[in-house]
Amino acid sequence: MxxxxxxxxxxxxxxxxxxxxxxxxxxxxxxxxxxxxxxxxxxxxxxxxxxxxxxxxxxxxxxxxxxxxxxxxxxxxxxxxxxxxxxxxxxxxxxxxxxxxxxxxxxxxxxxxxxxxxxxxxxxxxxxxxxxxxxxxxxxKMHDPMMIYFTSGTTGAPKMVEHTQGSLGFRPIIGKRYWLDATPSDIVWNTADTGWVMAVLGSFFDPWVFGSCVFIHRLSQLDTTTILSTLSQFPVTIFVSAPTLFRLLVKEDLTSYKFMSLQYCMSGGELLNSEVMEQWKNKTGLNIYEIYGQTEAGIICAVSKKMKIKPGSMGKAAIPYDVQIVDQDVNILSPGKEGEIAIRVKPERPLGLFTQYIDAPQKMAMTERGDFFLTGDRGVMDEDGYFWFIGRADDIINSSGYRIGPFEVESVLLKHPAVTEVAAVSSPDPIRGEVVKVFVVLSMGYSTQDKEKLTLELQEHVKKMTAPYKYPRKVEFVQQLPKTNTGKIRRNELRDQEWG
Incomplete structure (x- = not known):
């Protein structure tokens, strides 16, 4: 289209x-x-x-x-x-x-x-x-280079991530139904930008391994009416998109749209709060299945069709990865303990993982320690093997000794009717070292005429919904949030803005 x-x-x-x-x-x-x-x-x-x-x-x-x-x-x-x-x-x-x-x-x-x-x-x-x-x-050959992605970190110029013929092309074959679980009768629509690794995974190799049809829409911009109309007019059975889009879609009047063929919805790029998942389920009758991955590794964790959905969890480790939560010394932590999300690379590097950061050996050395590749993300694994995302290691807010993940603050604020989008970052504080600051995009019908009153209302909302120490001591209302082309909020830009 x-x-x-x-x-x-x-x-x-x-x-x-x-x-x-x-x-x-x-x-x-x-x-x-x-x-x-x-x-x-x-x-x-x-x-x-x-x-x-x-x-x-x-x-x-x-x-x-x-x-x-x-x-x-x-x-x-x-x-x-x-x-x-x-x-x-x-x-x-x-x-x-x-x-x-x-x-x-x-x-x-x-x-x-x-x-x-x-x-x-x-x-x-x-x-x-x-x-x-x-x-x-x-x-x-399997280890011949096939694709290079430029991926941006929080510091320095974008790095070149090299994938081989095997890491992208053969992993879906050995993993089979490791996340998409499509069939030859499925029509897969993945809205990922072509510059993102998710476009290759969700719109190229993985659907075609199953013999599925790939649906493409140019989508010069993410227009909710166009997307909903397309899902109603065409026999798309699997829909893969970013959390940002699902957050926008649930705000629309979905009663005028009938998705006659849609069976399976997936969200990836960053975590989707449980409120949106519940609203989508209530309005469409469809679940949203979470996936978690990185440019370097493709899909790392996923909630597949046959798995129980635990709202807020990004699922279990995807084949062929051995995913663990580790501490600073790369010791494996027991369920329930927070640490860094890591993929085992020894004694044998798993198929699917990138080969190197080209021309950046120091960056490569920083991400591999002991037997593991360190993702830079922090999380927790529960007793059932489900992983729960807390935040980027550099996104974690440490206020007066309390460690606060931005996602938990954002999730609570998104339940307030005045908030359509929000980003939580650390902000300097002379007493606490750093505190939680949120940047809020208001919903239609709300204004900043009385900023103090609305700020207080949002702060009290957080205090009631979660541990009081997590409430944002600073609130700034903005027209929009900085985002990557994949829809991820650029918290690092906002954090850098705060810390100068």
Whole structure:
């Protein structure tokens, strides 16, 4: 779906035919070969799937990135990766041209265009029409690189996360129904941005391992009416999206929409509060199943269809990972004790985990200690093996010796009718060292005319709903929260703002 009523439908046979043509474009007209890197900056359009498939056929390494990049972002990624080719649309072509002279490795610019030719660019559509459809796959090994993702931390420039042919392509085969649990009769719609690893997991490898149909909607912006109408009009059976979207959807009048085919809803990217899960269930009759993962590891934990849902839990460890909660000395902690979420990497590194942070050995060394890869997230495991997320290690608020996870404060505030979105971070305090501060986006119908009264009301709400020491001593009302392209709230930006 292109958002304007146009549709393209491909069978697996047609996709294979078209991807072989693209493979010939990349190796012929673009002069690329196995191991070369492509910066792929395309929105949710069919060409993204064609190029990704063609790269796997040829052994060319894909660097998927979001279409929201600035010229500076693109320049950094080209220079750091040494990519020889860049593929994008008319929207970003001017930005690319402005920085291309500074990127010595860049040889070819390929344009997916609806407007025609552009000087200095090869036209993807023209080449596709002319390209031959016969192509023999290049032989690759399990540990050959396949994709590189740029992932941002709280400090420093984005790091390059390398995945292999095995870590993304073969894990769904050995894991089978380890999270998606789809069938050949399913139609899977995953709204993840193409620059996020979830797009490859939920809209590429994992559905196709099961022979499922992938549904794509361009979705230039997350419009709730468009999404609800699409779920009503098309036979989508599995819907995967970010918590931000579900929070918006439950605020709509869902009685005018009938999801005739929808059976299974999944949420990932950050935790979804139980209030939204309950509202969605009451209004649609459908559960929301949590998944938890990272760019480095894909899906780490999940609540599968056959598992009991424990609201607030992100489920059990996903195959083939051995996930544990460990302390600072990487000793495994018993159920109920808080620590860092870690994946066992010794004696054998599990398939699915990334191979390295390219050109960043110090970063790599920081994340591996003892027998484990440390995720940087803190959590708890219960007696049944379910994991519960507390927060990023650097998001935890330590106020007067009390450790407070931002999610628990946010979850309580989201139950108040005045709050539509909220982010909790640490803020400096001369007495307590740091205190909880929340940034609140108000619901329709609420205003900040009497800030003091509303602030006090929200503070009292938290005190009544959870331990009083967790209440926010500072409240700031904002129009919107900073977010990543995947919908995650950038708490680090807000925290940096507080601490200067």
């Amino acid at each position: 292109n958002g304007r009523g146009g549709e393209i439908r491909w069978s697996f046979e047609e996709l294979g035919f078209q991807s072989r043509k693209v493979a010939n474009i990349l190796t012929g007209r673009c002069g690329l070969c196995k191991g070369d890197r492509i910066l792929l900056i395309l929105p949710r359009i069919p060409e993204w799937w064609l190029v990704a498939t063609a790269c796997i056929r040829t052994g060319i390494v894909i660097i998927p990135t979001t279409s929201q990049l600035t010229a500076k972002d693109i320049e950094y990624r080209l220079q750091a990766s040494g990519a020889k080719c860049l593929i994008t649309t008319d929207a970003l072509a001017p930005a690319v041209d402005s920085i291309a002279p500074n990127c010595n490795s860049l040889r070819t610019k390929l344009l997916v265009s609806s407007e025609g030719k552009r000087e200095g660019w090869l036209n993807f559509g023209e080449l596709l029409r002319e390209a031959p459809a016969n192509h023999t796959c290049v032989k690759t």
